[in-house]
Amino acid sequence: MELNLRTTTDWKNFGNKQFVLKRYGDALKAYNVGLTLCNNEDLDLLTNRAAAYLNLEHFNKALEDTNRVLSSQPNHPKAIYRKAKALCGLSKCEEAIQFLKSAISRQNNKKPSKELSDLLEKAEIMREQQITLEYDVTEHFTNYFFRIDNWSEYYGPVEVQVIPGKGRGLVATEDIAEGKLIFCSRAFAIEFHDPESDSETAEDFIKNDKEITSLHDDRTCLLIQKIYDRIQQDPELGKNIYQLFAGPNLERLDPSKDDCSIPDARRISGIIRYNCFANSDDNTDAEKSSGIWTLPSFFNHRCIGQNCTWKIFGNFIMIRACRLIRKGEELQISYASPTWTYKVRQGLLIDRLGFRCDCELCVSDRSLPKEVIVVRERLQNLALKQSVDFVGLNPDADPALIYKKFQESSSLLIEILQRLEDMHPNHGMLNVLILDCLQQLGMKYFGVGEYEKAANYMQRAHAIMKAVVLPHGAVETGLWIVGSYLQMGDIKKAKHFIQVLKKDAMLAHGTLKTLKMLGEWVIVAMEEHNIPL
Incomplete structure (x- = not known):
């Protein structure tokens, strides 16, 4: 169907229709065209685009748009709400709390909207998580198909270092106590394998690439598509994902030197092959979701005797210390359960990932x-x-x-x-x-x-x-x-x-x-x- 869209209003209305249908990527494209036509001066369109960015988890982009609106209209209600949501998405909880309290105080003693009050309460809960490192995991223990929007991210005292004989890995920068939370990390991208969700397919340029489809099933091709789209929507994100190992035949890109702004489906395919985490049903072992988490991807493997354990909750991964980890010690998780047969373990570690475990x-x-x-x-x-x-x-x-x-x-x-x-x-x-x-x-x-x-x-x-x-x-x-x-x-x-x-x-x-x-x-x-x- 040919679209007869000429004005900023036309594109805004079309984008709004896509947004209602939860086609946030298409809505974003429409809002971008509309904003180009008006030289980025339509404030309502900027707030709409911020909403699309939020649903796509482009929190920095949403923050940019809302700041632009609020610089002209400091009391713009939608921009206030969406800026606070963006700050929460970036785990800037204290900043979100102070911003919301300031916005509410300017309402001339009017009772704040329930929307703002609820968001303030959520931000305060997320700030408490950052302080206590306690999260209500029971609510999401068997959450295989839904995103969590009320958890803040946490990254403990670790850094990426070169590990002799292994490439890069994670090393403790201070002692980490047994049971201590090390990471609570949101996925860079995730594909939920929900049988009841609407069936989606990757675009033809991915589905028709035999090099990609020979390695990945349809669900993983969708994950490739999601990462491709994220980089296309926000090229800065390429610096984040392209630092990961993509296979022996592709050189690792250096974000400080190389152009990481261009989506590359084959590189993304390699990154997924070597770094993807999967969430499986504890009772059936059926895979429920698969995703990429950037910093957790630097964990190296050990079948037994690893010092960290991990579990996926929705779109978050939690990683804890299994025992006392000393400063300077490498952190390791298990990619393959030791209960698997030797043949199955080696099929993953050697045939797919290309290394031999020496546990x-x-x-x-x-x-x-x-x-x-x-x-x-x-x-x-x-x-x-x-x-x-x-x-x-x-x-x-x-x-x-x-x-x-x-x-x-x-x-x-x-x-x-x-x-x-x-x-x-x-x-x-x-x-x-x-x-x-x-x-x-x-x-x-x-x-x-x-x-x-x-x-x-x-x-x-x-x-x-x-x-x-x-x-x-x-x-x-x-x-x-x-x-x-x-x-x-x-x-x-x-x-x-x-x-x-x-x-x-x-x-x-x-x-x-x-x-x-x-x-x-x-x-x-x-x-x-x-x-x-």
Whole structure:
């Protein structure tokens, strides 16, 4: 359809229609044309463009437009509101608070609008986050598809340095205590894999590029498109994203010397391949979102023994210290779960990312004969097929059927567990491949009321998780252990492990509130025994 748009008003109205349809990129283009026609003098159009920038998370650009409006009309209500939102988006919370209080004080004793009052309250909450480093993660713990707009960013005492034999990495500039928040970072760009959202596709120049489509699926091509568009909308952002590694065949750009303002789909494709974080459902492992976070991309990898743990909440990633990190020490996270088979881990680390991990687990695995690896992985995959049968927790189910299913599954798991242990008699806490067997057995024994055996299997799993640094799994396993002891009536052991569980929760999540969400049945049992959390 040919558009007959000639005047600033025409383009403004067209942009407004696109904005209502949430096509913020198209709205931005329309507002840009309209502003060009009026030499950037239409103040309402500038405030509209600021709104488009806010929805695209171009907070600096929104701030520029609102400042321009307010220089001519200091009490422009929309410009005031949108400037404060831009400041919050930039985590300039104190500045946002002072600006809003000043704007409200100029309203001649009139009651401030609810919009401004609510935004002031939000800014004060975000400022408190920056001071206390406490965030309400429970609200977003299973948030896979929505952006968070009431969290402030935080970056702890780290800096990028060249790490011998690894390239660039992150190093602590001061001691970082165990459990301390290191980053709370907003994604540069994110693609939510929401099956209920409107289907989008990347533009033809990306979809038809075989070099890109040979490496990425449709969802990742959309992420490439989003980053491409962000740089096109604000060329200054290229300096931020193009500093990341894009592959061995592309030289890293130096923002101080190189032109980083031009969108480059193939470079962006490489950046995503080597730096993308994915958020998966804890229960199904299905990928729910994927995105790029610039500074967190500098973390190097270690399968086990890493000193940091990470979790994605909506469009934010939180990274915490798993243990005390000394000044000058490199910070590391795990890209690949140590519970994955050796073949799967190497498929990610070597085949896709192009490096070899030298952690204790990988060194041990590489020393094994190939035939042992093959047999071991076949056993592990067989164990994974044994789904947890929660029918055992249903009081209305046929007891004979429950016990028959339990006997069949648990016998097979015990056999697999024994064979895996026999293959590595000296593996000790590195034998992470038995974790799935241990957890499944623990849950199955719990389901048929054999709580002592359930607790024993879960404690073995918990000990391995602590040894190889799996803090999120340790919390969920700890809940089963406490629940088992409470069902047994062993209050002394339950109380002891509650203290372990609380420490694990603070380490993984920075709060105890997640325990009720993850194991409400355990918390209820604790309350029945008058045991406080």
